[in-house]
Amino acid sequence: MSNQLRLNTQNIPSFLDSINRHFLGFDDLVSQIQHFENSGPTGFPPYNIIRYGENQFEVILAVAGFTPDEVDVTVENNTLYVSGTKKEEVESSARTYLYKGIALRNFKREFTLSQHVIVNGATFKDGLLTISLEREVPEALKPKKIAITSL
Numbered sequence: 001m002s003n004q005l006r007l008n009t010q011n012i013p014s015f016l017d018s019i020n021r022h023f024l025g026f027d028d029l030v031s032q033i034q035h036f037e038n039s040g041p042t043g044f045p046p047y048n049i050i051r052y053g054e055n056q057f058e059v060i061l062a063v064a065g066f067t068p069d070e071v072d073v074t075v076e077n078n079t080l081y082v083s084g085t086k087k088e089e090v091e092s093s094a095r096t097y098l099y100k101g102i103a104l105r106n107f108k109r110e111f112t113l114s115q116h117v118i119v120n121g122a123t124f125k126d127g128l129l130t131i132s133l134e135r136e137v138p139e140a141l142k143p144k145k146i147a148i149t150s151l
Contacts, residue, residue, distance in 0.1 A: 061128070068124040072085075080111040083108040116136055
């Protein structure tokens with residue numbers, strides 16, 4: 001029998017308590033994990049995350065039925081927020097839905113960004129919202145080669 005810890009939804013709270021007792025200064029990380037655990041996936045809208053090389057990323061959300069002015073993209077405290085608020089549709093007696101399978105409900109998605117990840121921009125085409133991200137590590141944090149001089 002292995003002594004490996006297997007995380008599941010039942011033992012995450014005790015795992016986080018253990019982290020708080022044994023690691024000092026990681027309060028922010030623990031609160032992020034707790035927020036992630038409590039938020040749970042909503043499933044709407046569906047999205048993809050694509051990585052290009054070491055430092056380029058894209059988040060693509062399927063927002064069919066929304067227009068660019070009904071979608072909002074903001075970044076605050078290393079969190080990317082994407083929300084959609086559908087404008088009220090005027091009821092028409094000439095239109096009767098036989099089947100309504102396109103979800104036009106309001107939504108809000110959150111993505112926690114790593115340090116030094118910035119949003120380069122967002123585009124909207126064919127019902128897909130594409131958000132371009134890039135990791136920009138400051139020069140002061142990059143590894144430096146130290147020249148060795150002989151005396």
